[in-house]
Every structure is written in structure tokens, then in C-alpha cells.
Amino acid sequence: MLVLGLAFVLAITGTFVFAYRAGRQARRIRAENEPIRAWMSIPFIAHTRHVPAPVLFQAIGLQAEPHDRRSIRHIAHDLKRPVPDLMAQVQRAVDAAAQASGNQPR
């Protein structure tokens, strides 16, 4: 009985602790940018950062192609460029596109 009661209290406490942590994290990430990762494609980054994909393709010297789902790593390999350089270039293009549209860079 005592063990059952303690386990029940523990489970209730766990529910509230994890729900609180999830809520706090959700509030924090609302204000944060989604990071650019090497596995992301250009249309994927454009979607998460709310900028037009053709702008990002153009910024890295590629023709805009909505069906081009190659990852940044794949594109860097094809262009024979270091992945961090390409990611930084995409980030700069995102910032510039956001500023041009009057939004805060995301």
C-alpha cells in the first residue's frame, strides 16, 4: 500500500516535472532560430527561415530548382567547397533576405 502510494506520487510528480520542462523549453525555442545543419536542403532551409528558396540558390551560385533536395553537404561536395563555408554563405543569404524584407534575421 505504502509502496503503491509512493509510486503514484512519484508518477504524478514526474508528469508535472516533464510537462513543465517541455513547456519552458517550448517557450524558449519560440524566440530562437532554427540552426542550419549540413543535412538540410536549400528548400528546407528556405522554409524554416521563411525566405524564398531561389534567393538562397542564387546566393551559392546555383540555378533555382525547387526539386533540388540535395543536402548542404552534398552540394558542398559537388561544388568542391568546404561544408562550413557553404553553411556560412547560406546563413549570410538568409540574414540578407530577412533584412531586405524588413524582418529580423531568423
Add this chain to the structure above:
Amino acid sequence: MSDQLLSAVSQYGAPALFLVVAIAAVGVPLPITLLLIVAGSMVAQGAMNLWWVIVAASAGSILGDQAGYAIGRWGGQAAVTRLSRWFGKGVDLQAVEAKARAWGGPGIFITRWVLSPLGPWINLASGTAAFPWRQFVLWDALGEITGAAIYISVGRIFSDRVMAMDAVLGDVTWAIAALLAAVILGYQLVAYLRRARA
């Protein structure tokens, strides 16, 4: 590894997702929740079809789970021990088998999407414990379809926040697991008190 898998799903879509979730269901530790959320985001972007993605993710998982069950059922203890040595460092197979026996079908359902790290080990344990195959398939399919639909929908709704949602979902799933435990324990507590009063 995660990067390669995520870019494969991003580039090749549902067939790649099917393959990756099937491999993960056998016990290989892969970031399946994140993959499903990314797939959901790609649905929102119009790069994938919602129903194809749910079918691919569910079918791949069910296939992998069946492989795990078959290894447990017909591969014997030696095969299960070898598999757990490769992929499940620290997993106490006897404890998992005891859980599989105690939880039964609902345990299979819950470990498909809430307590998913236990899923591959419950598959093996269900096989070694000779859990009826038809019931295993039923609970397995129910759990996998539910899990795939939930995570893909989360990715679809929060399509511009996939990494963040993956981080939040860790706590959300633990909160759900704790809530389920509280409901079960509360039910047992009430039953015990009623018996004591009678």
C-alpha cells in the same frame, strides 16, 4: 550518421524513410523521432505526400518489429544475446522479458511510440516469451501507425521548428509515460482501498 540519414530522407523521401525505420526497429539506435518530424515538415513543404509518408514509416517499423520478434522466437537466446551485445549496451534482457510478460499487448502498443527506446527489446522479448504472433502484429501495427501519425503531424504543424520540436518531444513523451504510470497506479490504489474497505 544522423546527418546522412536525414539528408537521405530529405533527398529520397518515403523509400529512404521506410528503410531507415525498418533498420531502427530491429534495434539499431537511430534518431527516428527526428526523422519522422523532418518527414512531416517535408509534407508541409509539399515535397512528400502525407499518406505515403505515414504508410512508409508504419510499414517499415512493422517489418523491422516482425524481424525482431522472429529473431527472438526462432533465433533463440543466443541470437538475442548477440544482438543486444551489438546494439543494446546496458539493456537487461531478463528485466525486459519480465516487462513484456507483465505488460502484454498494451505494453507492445506503448513501446511503439511513448517508451520507444524499449521497443526493439520488447520485440525480441515477445519472441522469446512466445507471445501470440497475431496479437503481437495487432498491437504492433496499432502502436506504429499511432506513433508515425503523431510525430509526422507534429512535424507538419511545426514545420519550421523541427530541431526544436525534437528537443521538446523528449520531455513530452516522458510526461505522457509518467501520466500513464500515474493512471495505472491510481487505478490499482483505488482498487486496493476498495478491497481493504470491503
